[in-house]
Amino acid sequence: MDFEFTKEQLGKIIPGNKDVDDWYNALVAIMPKYEINTKRRVAHFLSQCAHESNNFRSLQENLNYSEKSLNAVFGRYFGTGVHPAGHTRRNAAEYARNPEKIANYVYQDEFRKYKMGNVNEGDGWLFRGRGLKQLTGRENYTRFGASIDITAEEAAEYVATPKGAVESACWFWDANKLNSIADTDNVTKMTKKINGGNI
Numbered sequence: 240m241d242f243e244f245t246k247e248q249l250g251k252i253i254p255g256n257k258d259v260d261d262w263y264n265a266l267v268a269i270m271p272k273y274e275i276n277t278k279r280r281v282a283h284f285l286s287q288c289a290h291e292s293n294n295f296r297s298l299q300e301n302l303n304y305s306e307k308s309l310n311a312v313f314g315r316y317f318g319t320g321v322h323p324a325g326h327t328r329r330n331a332a333e334y335a336r337n338p339e340k341i342a343n344y345v346y347q348d349e350f351r352k353y354k355m356g357n358v359n360e361g362d363g364w365l366f367r368g369r370g371l372k373q374l375t376g377r378e379n380y381t382r383f384g385a386s387i388d389i390t391a392e393e394a395a396e397y398v399a400t401p402k403g404a405v406e407s408a409c410w411f412w413d414a415n416k417l418n419s420i421a422d423t424d425n426v427t428k429m430t431k432k433i434n435g436g437n438i
Contacts, residue, residue, distance in 0.1 A: 240267070241277050252285050253294040258401070262295050265401040273409040274418055283421035287433055288371040288408050298404050300368030300375070302338035306331040309341070316345050326350060339364045346376065356381065366391070370398040371408035372433075383410050 246263045256262065266285075270276060275284045292298060309317045309331035316322060317331040326349075334341050346363030348354045355376025357363050368375040374383060377391055384394035387406065397403035412418070420429045430437055 240271060240281070242281075244281060249285075253289050256294050256296055258295075261401045262405075265405040269402065269405045269409055273413045275409060275412065277422075279424055280418050280421045283417070283424075283426070283429060284408070284412060287429065291373060291433075292371045292404075295371065295404075298369060298371070298399065300342075300373060302341045302367065303336055304334075304338075304341060306335040309334060313341075313345050316350060322350065338367075342367045355379070365395055369395070369407075370404040372411045374398055374407045374411065382414075383407050386410055 244267065246259055249263050249266070250256075250259045253259065253262065270281065270284065275281055289295060304312065313331075316328060317334070318328045320328055322328050329344065334344065342363040343361060344350065344363065346355055346357050346367065348357050351357075355366070356378030357366060357376055359377075362377050366375065366377045366380050374380060374394075380391040380394045380398075383398075384391050387394075387410075389397065394403075394407070398407045415432060417429060417432065420432060427437055
């Protein structure tokens with residue numbers, strides 16, 4: 240690091256998190272590998288990750304949707320009529336409150352306009368969103384895994400750990416060239432690059 244970064248600082252950045260020591264150790268071990276090593280880069284990285292993960296507390300996508308929520312959030316997959324891919328939309332009541340079944344349907348490539356690489360049975364659930372930046376889909380897990388010499392399946396386990404959650408977020412950061420945006424201190428540009436909006 241190009242500056243002193245302490246556990247106390249991290250504790251103030253992710254208030255309410257009870258595992259600051261574990262997160263601190265993972266961050267100082269992984270961030271420098273991706274050149275997230277200046278005050279601005281670390282500040283932007285931590286703020287974006289904290290926002291995305293509820294202060295490093297929500298590390299796995301919550302797919303525990305009610306019938307009503309499924310119809311609202313995933314209307315292209317549930318309800319009446321024909322799905323854009325030509326399939327008949329499914330009855331949300333049969334999927335409500337069943338996260339694994341939901342993931343295996345809405346994240347399977349044959350039902351998606353935007354492909355995720357989920358082609359095997361169970362891929363949707365296995366490669367659901369995890370980590371500080373919610374890595375999702377076999378393709379992303381494969382690309383991330385290849386960058387650190389592990390398989391997509393091994394990456395799915397690794398991303399569920401503090402170190403893996405940090406490293407997958409750093410990989411995403413690096414792949415999207417976010418250090419250069421952090422250097423300009425342009426929060427709006429960075430936020431749009433990360434999630435397509437200005438939330």
